[in-house]
Amino acid sequence: MGPLVVNGIISENTNLLLAFIIGIGFGFVLESSGFSSSRKLAGVFYGYDTVVLKVFFTAAITAMLGMLFLSLFGWLDLDLVYVNPTYLSSAIIGGVVMGAGFIIGGFCPGTSFAGASIGKIDAMVFVGGLFIGVIIFSEGYPLWDNLYMAAFNGSPKLSESLGLSDGIAALGVILAAIGMFYVAEWAEKKFPREEY
Amino acid sequence: MRSYKSFRQIINTIEKYQTMEKENKDRSRRYLNPYLGGVLLGLVLIAANYIAGRGLGASGAVKSVIIAANKVIAPAHVEKNAFYAESIKQHPNPLKNWLVFEMAGVLVGGFLSGSLWGRLKLKVEHSPKITSRKRLIMAGTGGVLFGFGSQLGRGCTSGSALSGMAVLSLGGFITMAAIFGTAFALAYFFRKNWI
Numbered sequence: 001m002g003p004l005v006v007n008g009i010i011s012e013n014t015n016l017l018l019a020f021i022i023g024i025g026f027g028f029v030l031e032s033s034g035f036s037s038s039r040k041l042a043g044v045f046y047g048y049d050t051v052v053l054k055v056f057f058t059a060a061i062t063a064m065l066g067m068l069f070l071s072l073f074g075w076l077d078l079d080l081v082y083v084n085p086t087y088l089s090s091a092i093i094g095g096v097v098m099g100a101g102f103i104i105g106g107f108c109p110g111t112s113f114a115g116a117s118i119g120k121i122d123a124m125v126f127v128g129g130l131f132i133g134v135i136i137f138s139e140g141y142p143l144w145d146n147l148y149m150a151a152f153n154g155s156p157k158l159s160e161s162l163g164l165s166d167g168i169a170a171l172g173v174i175l176a177a178i179g180m181f182y183v184a185e186w187a188e189k190k191f192p193r194e195e196y
Numbered sequence: 197m198r199s200y201k202s203f204r205q206i207i208n209t210i211e212k213y214q215t216m217e218k219e220n221k222d223r224s225r226r227y228l229n230p231y232l233g234g235v236l237l238g239l240v241l242i243a244a245n246y247i248a249g250r251g252l253g254a255s256g257a258v259k260s261v262i263i264a265a266n267k268v269i270a271p272a273h274v275e276k277n278a279f280y281a282e283s284i285k286q287h288p289n290p291l292k293n294w295l296v297f298e299m300a301g302v303l304v305g306g307f308l309s310g311s312l313w314g315r316l317k318l319k320v321e322h323s324p325k326i327t328s329r330k331r332l333i334m335a336g337t338g339g340v341l342f343g344f345g346s347q348l349g350r351g352c353t354s355g356s357a358l359s360g361m362a363v364l365s366l367g368g369f370i371t372m373a374a375i376f377g378t379a380f381a382l383a384y385f386f387r388k389n390w391i
Contacts, residue, residue: 067242147348
């Protein structure tokens, strides 16, 4: 029963080897979906190319649903899967800073590595920027450690905070995603796309 | 007569070369159907959770490499910094880290896909309305902001938003909304860089 590492079925070193293989799959899918191109990525914010929204939300609902089924079959113990903790202030302010970085730089960290791997120089410069940004945060940590630790809410799930079961919350997310796919398809017809 | 024939031959060769080039260019613009790409990415994310009990990530690998370098250059400094010290408590060897191995894989996987579709090329991609120089300045600035934000937000689009949403983490949904909401809100001011 999964997760394999947490349950001691595979060793820590095997886990690292598998991390490398999972990374190959991750990078391959990102690049072949067009996430190595900043103009394709930024397209979602102007409606001319909504590949980001489609791939991102399809992946999220596929994984969400897949894991719920694995847990239903007794193959994956969801209680042992890492759920990101919620620190409300830093989640929002961090997200705002990342959003600004996204529209200015045209990449996010994962996609910039994918772009750099096929020779996009703008992606390589973005990766360089990432290093500087992380160093600024770490070196200046005493300046924002209060903000970083503020408004800790544990590791709640969307379902728990809405008082719903996991399945109903997942259904809601899927319906929201389908709604967004409709808007995305409409936007791509409305806004012209040039060749790039 | 003979010279006319060889002239024809040259023209034919040029035309053949031009079609080949056009086909290659068309091929390099071919991408996976986005919904199929999404399902495949979802399966990769399930595999990560099933095997390692955690989702995908990207910015964490950058942090690990920085801590590893810092440990070599300035070990005393690392111990004094609370942010580094906390991370080292969890991962005593910062390079023997799941995300570092995963991101090394991303470089390989991206390269494989790029070579399969004929997209391996050193270039600065930018809108015709801006110069390469401006694009690089914007890319660097965006990278700095994203790097900073990813540490404050405890993960980036992959680690916090995508992987968080997949396990129904409330924080994941909040970070996702903040990232995409801000980018949409600012899109108007940066439109010349993209459209």
